[in-house]
Amino acid sequence: MAAQNSSLPMTEPRSAFSRASLSDRFIIALAVICTFIAFSPFGYAALTSLKSEWKDGSIIPFLQFEPNLLNWQQEFGSGGAETMKALRNSTLISLGATLVATTLGTLAGYGLARFKYGIGNRNLVSWFLSQRFLPPVATLIPFVLMFRDLKLLDTLPGMVIVNATFTLPFAVLIMRDYFADLPHELREAALVDGASEFTTFLRIALPLALPALVASTLICFAFSWNEFLFASVLANRDWKPYPMLVAGSDTVRGIDFGFVTTRMLIAVIVPVTLSLMVQRFIVRGLTFGAVKG
Amino acid sequence: MTTKTKRSDGTLKNNRAKYLFLMPGVIWILAFTLFPLIYSFGLSMTNYRLGRNPKYIGFENYAEILGIGDEKVDKKAVSTASFSAFLFMASTATTLFFGTFVAWVFNHNLPFLRQMRAIITMPLFAAPIALGWLGVVLFNEQSGPINNVLEGLGLGRVNWFIEPWPARLAVMFTDVWQWTPFVFLIVLAAMQAVPDDLYESAQLDTKSNWNLFRHITFPMIAPALGTVMLLRMVESLKIIDIPYSLTRGGPGSVTQTYVFYAYEKGLIGSFQLGEAAALAYLLVIVSIVVSSIYFYRVRERFE
Numbered sequence: 104m105a106a107q108n109s110s111l112p113m114t115e116p117r118s119a120f121s122r123a124s125l126s127d128r129f130i131i132a133l134a135v136i137c138t139f140i141a142f143s144p145f146g147y148a149a150l151t152s153l154k155s156e157w158k159d160g161s162i163i164p165f166l167q168f169e170p171n172l173l174n175w176q177q178e179f180g181s182g183g184a185e186t187m188k189a190l191r192n193s194t195l196i197s198l199g200a201t202l203v204a205t206t207l208g209t210l211a212g213y214g215l216a217r218f219k220y221g222i223g224n225r226n227l228v229s230w231f232l233s234q235r236f237l238p239p240v241a242t243l244i245p246f247v248l249m250f251r252d253l254k255l256l257d258t259l260p261g262m263v264i265v266n267a268t269f270t271l272p273f274a275v276l277i278m279r280d281y282f283a284d285l286p287h288e289l290r291e292a293a294l295v296d297g298a299s300e301f302t303t304f305l306r307i308a309l310p311l312a313l314p315a316l317v318a319s320t321l322i323c324f325a326f327s328w329n330e331f332l333f334a335s336v337l338a339n340r341d342w343k344p345y346p347m348l349v350a351g352s353d354t355v356r357g358i359d360f361g362f363v364t365t366r367m368l369i370a371v372i373v374p375v376t377l378s379l380m381v382q383r384f385i386v387r388g389l390t391f392g393a394v395k396g
Numbered sequence: 397m398t399t400k401t402k403r404s405d406g407t408l409k410n411n412r413a414k415y416l417f418l419m420p421g422v423i424w425i426l427a428f429t430l431f432p433l434i435y436s437f438g439l440s441m442t443n444y445r446l447g448r449n450p451k452y453i454g455f456e457n458y459a460e461i462l463g464i465g466d467e468k469v470d471k472k473a474v475s476t477a478s479f480s481a482f483l484f485m486a487s488t489a490t491t492l493f494f495g496t497f498v499a500w501v502f503n504h505n506l507p508f509l510r511q512m513r514a515i516i517t518m519p520l521f522a523a524p525i526a527l528g529w530l531g532v533v534l535f536n537e538q539s540g541p542i543n544n545v546l547e548g549l550g551l552g553r554v555n556w557f558i559e560p561w562p563a564r565l566a567v568m569f570t571d572v573w574q575w576t577p578f579v580f581l582i583v584l585a586a587m588q589a590v591p592d593d594l595y596e597s598a599q600l601d602t603k604s605n606w607n608l609f610r611h612i613t614f615p616m617i618a619p620a621l622g623t624v625m626l627l628r629m630v631e632s633l634k635i636i637d638i639p640y641s642l643t644r645g646g647p648g649s650v651t652q653t654y655v656f657y658a659y660e661k662g663l664i665g666s667f668q669l670g671e672a673a674a675l676a677y678l679l680v681i682v683s684i685v686v687s688s689i690y691f692y693r694v695r696e697r698f699e
Contacts (some may be wrong), residue, residue, distance in 0.1 A: 131508065133501045138512040141519055141577065144530055147541055151533060207421040214417030229691045231421065234429040236630050236687035240658045241676040242428075244669055245435035247662075268428040275421060300413035329523035331637050336663050346525045350641055360533050370526040378521035379514055385581060 145371070148364040174365040185348065186369075193344040195259060197327040200266030204323045207267075208274020209316065213304055215275070216282035217290065228279065235272045239332050250337055257338050265337060266327035273326065274319045277384055281315030282308060318384035325374035345370055433680070440674035446667035457674035472649065473675060476657040479650065483568060483635055488628040490572045492621065495579020500609065502580070503587040513584075520577040528641030531570045535642075557643060560650040567639050567651045574638075575631070579624050586620035587613060619693075626690040630683060654679060 153170040178186045211231070215224055246265065247256075255261030285308060293303040309316070331346040338344065349370045352363045378385060440457055444450035463469025498516065502509050519527065534540050535556040543553045556562045590613060598612050636655045639645055645652035645660075652660070658679070662672025 127504070127506050130501060130504050131506055134506075134509055134512050137498045137501060138515050141516040141573075144534055144573070145518065148530055148533065203424075207424055210417045211421030214414055218414035218417070220414070220418065225695060227418070227422075229695075231425065233687055233691070234425060236683050236690070237429070237433070238634050238655055238676060238679045238683055240636075240655050240662075240672070241436055241680045242432040243659070244662050244673050244676060245432040245439060248439075248669070249432065249435065264428060268424065271421065271424065301416070304417070325521055329521075329525075331523065331525040331640075332659070346523050349523070349526050349529055352529060358532065360536075360539075363529050364533055367526040367529050371522040374521045374523065375518050378517070382514060382517070385517070 145368075148368055151360050152365040152368055154361050174361040177362070178365050178369065186345075186366075189343055189345045189348045190369075192262075192338075192342050193328055193346075196262040196266060196342070196344055197324045199259065199263035200270060200327040201320055201323040203263060203267035204270040204274045205316065205319050208271055208319060208323075209278045209309070209312075211275050212278025212280075213282050213308060215279045216285075217308075228276070231275045232272045235269070239269070243333055243336060246333065247336055255337075257340050257342050259342060262334065262338050262342055262344070265333045266330055269330070270323040270326050273322050277315050277319045277322070278312065281312050285311055315384065318381040321377040321381045322384070325377045328374050329370075436673045437677060439670055440677050442670045444668075444670040446669065450670065453670075457671050458678070460671070461674060461678065472652075472657060473654070475649065476652045476654045479564065479652065480633060480635070480654040482564065483571065483653065484629055484632045487568050487571050487575070487632050487635075488625060490568070491575045491579045491628055492625060494572065494576045495624070496583050496617075496621070498576065498580045499583035499587055500613070502584055517577040517581060519574045520581075522574070524574060524635075524637035525641050527570055527574055528638045531566060531638070531642040535566050558647055560647060563643050563647055563651050567635075567642055570638050570642060571632070571635060575628065579628065582620055582624045583617055586617040590616045623690070623693060626686060626693070630686050630690070633679060633683060633686075 150170075152174050153172065154174075177183065214220075215228060220227060250256045250261050253261075255264070289307050289311075290303050293307050294300070298306070328344075329346065330344070331350060334344050334347055335350065339347065349366050352358075352366050439450075441452060441454060442450040443453050443456075459465050460467045461470045461473050502513055502516075534542050537543060537553060537555055537557065540556075542556075547553055554562050556566045594612050594616075595608060598608055602608065602611075634655060635653050636659060639651045639653055639656055643651040645656055649657075654675070658672050658675040661675060662669050
């Protein structure tokens with residue numbers, strides 16, 4: 104295994120335990136294999152999407168076809184009205200949900216980091232997070248009836264409510280952690296100068312918390328973008344988001360691999376790109392603060 | 397402004413403004429999570445179907461699912477629950493194993509690992525519904541790359557979507573592929589927190605990597621592994637998108653998860669909302685148990 108990758112540039116071993124029996128070369132080879140396994144399905148999908156005719160039995164598809172952009176042109180070209188509408192819906196829904204979740208999450212996160220509440224801050228944080236543990240079907244069933252009565256089925260506000268609700272815990276947690284790490288003295292100095300609590304929050308704390316604010320925004324956006332289950336029931340016509348199109352890929356013309364992989368990649372590009380930008384906050388956000396990344 | 401009493405930790409008491417920060421979020425969760433949950437419990441006590449008037453039937457739905465009293469146990473609830481239980485254990489164990497291994501590989505100070513690390517996390521953020529469709533392409537019996545590779549290795553082609561166990565494994569592999577980076581990120585963070593001097597002193601006694609891992613790394617990352625195991629367990633109970641797009645629950649209903657069954661019962665076809673709510677509520681109880689263990693473990697972190 105190591106021999107295949109011997110052409111990789113090598114450097115001096117630096118860490119304390121890479122001096123041990125296994126060579127660095129072997130470790131790098133293992134890392135390359137792991138990375139290949141994680142990435143190759145996407146790579147295969149990208150190649151398949153450049154193919155408009157399918158040939159059976161191709162292990163290395165790139166060598167056996169002429170790449171073209173027909174599938175992509177079909178998604179975005181003249182026949183792509185459905186795609187564009189779904190992408191617009193996904194964008195508006197995710198933006199709205201992100202705005203609500205980040206606003207409420209920032210306020211609550213600041214409160215939980217800076218004040219003591221009678222009920223116990225630990226209980227409050229756990230309470231905010233506990234709803235992430237609930238199986239979504241449990242709230243989906245009543246949402247159908249509530250939304251029907253409130254005339255929110257297949258509307259933008261309805262979809263914003265759904266997505267804001269399940270991304271709010273991420274926002275609360277990321278913001279709370281960040282505010283808690285900011286020095287208390289800044290806030291106290293502002294309060295002594297006569298600023299109100301809210302002015303202090305807006306003028307002093309919020310600008311300092313900009314990195315966390317960006318992270319929270321991107322994470323909420325990415326997770327809203329991926330949401331399928333609620334959308335499949337609550338928004339199946341005018342406000343259909345993009346994952347719904349992906350889910351229905353086979354009903355259009357059987358399973359056309361080039362078509363399916365093109366749609367799959369469009370669905371995946373946005374959240375994956377966003378999350379690569381906020382790697383630093385991902386671990387904390389996803390473990391609800393249990394592990395510092 | 398209200399009076400401020402300064403406390404040693406820098407927080408303020410007797411301050412009404414603090415509720416203005418907290419309340420919007422609290423009200424939101426009360427309205428859109430707690431209220432629906434109570435609503436759902438009420439529904440589970442009725443025989444409600446869409447288009448019919450609901451009637452209160454007490455715990456009859458639960459009795460029907462669990463086979464209490466005169467009722468026969470709901471066979472499909474049991475079979476879908478056992479597939480969910482399979483994922484709960486097998487998928488959690490497999491992601492923990494691979495995630496820890498990948499973290500061990502990446503916990504070396506070598507060139508390119510940082511860049512590769514970012515690539516490895518990509519599956520985690522992709523929409524599961526899209527990954528299910530990706531699986532349809534990859535596992536395709538005739539022209540999918542997985543069967544082509546298996547054949548190339550002389551292992552023969554597998555009927556991923558026709559035979560029960562291959563179908564179950566296809567769902568599991570897709571889930572494992574998506575969630576291994578999650579375990580990887582958390583375990584890697586835990587490994588990087590292990591002080592270097594621990595290794596330095598241990599290396600006086602042993603040169604074996606395996607011994608170093610077993611006696612130093614593993615005990616140090618065990619708490620993080622416990623945390624990530626519980627999170628994976630909770631997530632595995634919620635799996636629906638991947639079988640929905642990858643196998644449609646088939647062949648038959650062998651890859652239908654319990655959540656998928658509740659979804660189908662309440663929201664497709666006959667819309668038996670009362671029964672579906674009862675099915676969902678039983679799962680809520682399981683989730684509460686697992687999450688209580690989780691919050692008990694991490695309680696100090698939130699002070």
